[in-house]
Amino acid sequence: MVSQLVRLVGSCVILGVGVAMLLIASLGSDGYSTMINGLSIALDVPFWIVNLVIGILLVAMAWARGLRPGLGTITQPLVVGFVVSGLLDAFAEPDEMGVRIFLLVLSFPVLAVGVAGYLAVDAGAGPTEAAALAFDPPVPFKWSYSVVQGGGALLGWLCGAAVGPGTLLVIFLLGPLVDLLSARFPVLSIDRS
Numbered sequence: 001m002v003s004q005l006v007r008l009v010g011s012c013v014i015l016g017v018g019v020a021m022l023l024i025a026s027l028g029s030d031g032y033s034t035m036i037n038g039l040s041i042a043l044d045v046p047f048w049i050v051n052l053v054i055g056i057l058l059v060a061m062a063w064a065r066g067l068r069p070g071l072g073t074i075t076q077p078l079v080v081g082f083v084v085s086g087l088l089d090a091f092a093e094p095d096e097m098g099v100r101i102f103l104l105v106l107s108f109p110v111l112a113v114g115v116a117g118y119l120a121v122d123a124g125a126g127p128t129e130a131a132a133l134a135f136d137p138p139v140p141f142k143w144s145y146s147v148v149q150g151g152g153a154l155l156g157w158l159c160g161a162a163v164g165p166g167t168l169l170v171i172f173l174l175g176p177l178v179d180l181l182s183a184r185f186p187v188l189s190i191d192r193s
Contacts, residue, residue, distance in 0.1 A: 005071075008121040012076050015114025016083025021107035023084065025100045026093045028164025031149030031156070031171055032128040038156030051077075055127040062130035070124025077126050104166050111170075112177040116188035119178075128152075132175070133190075141182075141190065145175030 023029055029037075036054060040047045055077060059069050094100050119125060125133055132145040139147070150171040157163050182190045 004121050004123065008072055008075055008118055008123050009079055011114050011117030011121065012079035013083055013114075014110060015076070015118060016080040017087065018107045018111035018114050019080060020084045020087035020091075021103045021110060022166055022170075023088060024091050024093055025103035025107065025166060026164075027100055027104050028162070028166030028168065028170075030128075030174075031151070031153035031167060033152075034156030034161045034163055034167055035152030035159075036156070038159030038161035041161060042159035058127040058131040059125075062125070062134035065134040067125065067130055067134050069130070072118055072121060072123035072125060073130065075123070076118055076129075080126075104169070107166075108169065108173060108177060111174060112181050113188070115174070115178045116181045116185075116190060119190045120182065120188050122191045140179065142175040142179035145178065146171055149174065 019030070019033075023033075028034075036047060036051045039045070039054070040050045043050065059073055063069055094103070115129060119129055119133075124130075128148055129145070131148045132141055135144040135147075153163055153167050153171060178190075181188045
């Protein structure tokens with residue numbers, strides 16, 4: 001149990017570092033964050049409230065489809081939130097475009113290891129991953145994750161949030177990369193039963 005908790009928290013820290021790198025690069029965020037930001041703008045409601053409500057709705061939807069929440073459902077948003085907040089406070093957006101592109105590219109393997117690692121613990125999924133896993137099967141995670149991220153980005157953009165190349169990369173590449181890592185490395189293997 002202790003080793004699982006260490007793996008869960010460690011993977012969530014890695015995920016938080018990846019999210020912070022993506023945000024510090026300032027070339028577009030993930031689709032889920034874009035959706036929350038857009039709804040926050042359109043509804044004139046604080047980001048954290050929209051995040052909480054949408055998160056609960058997605059986890060409840062996944063639970064209704066048989067994916068039970070667990071310790072990871074709570075741990076993931078808390079740990080990732082603290083790590084991202086701390087890193088965003090510590091680092092500013094770089095002035096040089098080359099550094100921003102480097103951060104964007106480097107964020108992808110970090111994000112993928114974080115997502116695959118915390119899901120491999122099998123202690124419950126956070127909102128975005130729960131929504132994607134709720135439809136796997138019949139839709140493989142690599143594609144259901146892309147649909148969730150893409151749908152979130154589209155809704156957020158329609159509500160006034162900005163998107164960028166990083167948003168598109170998350171939509172099309174992150175799910176397949178998580179799936180690839182999960183298939184190749186036993187420690188990152190996601191239980192889909």
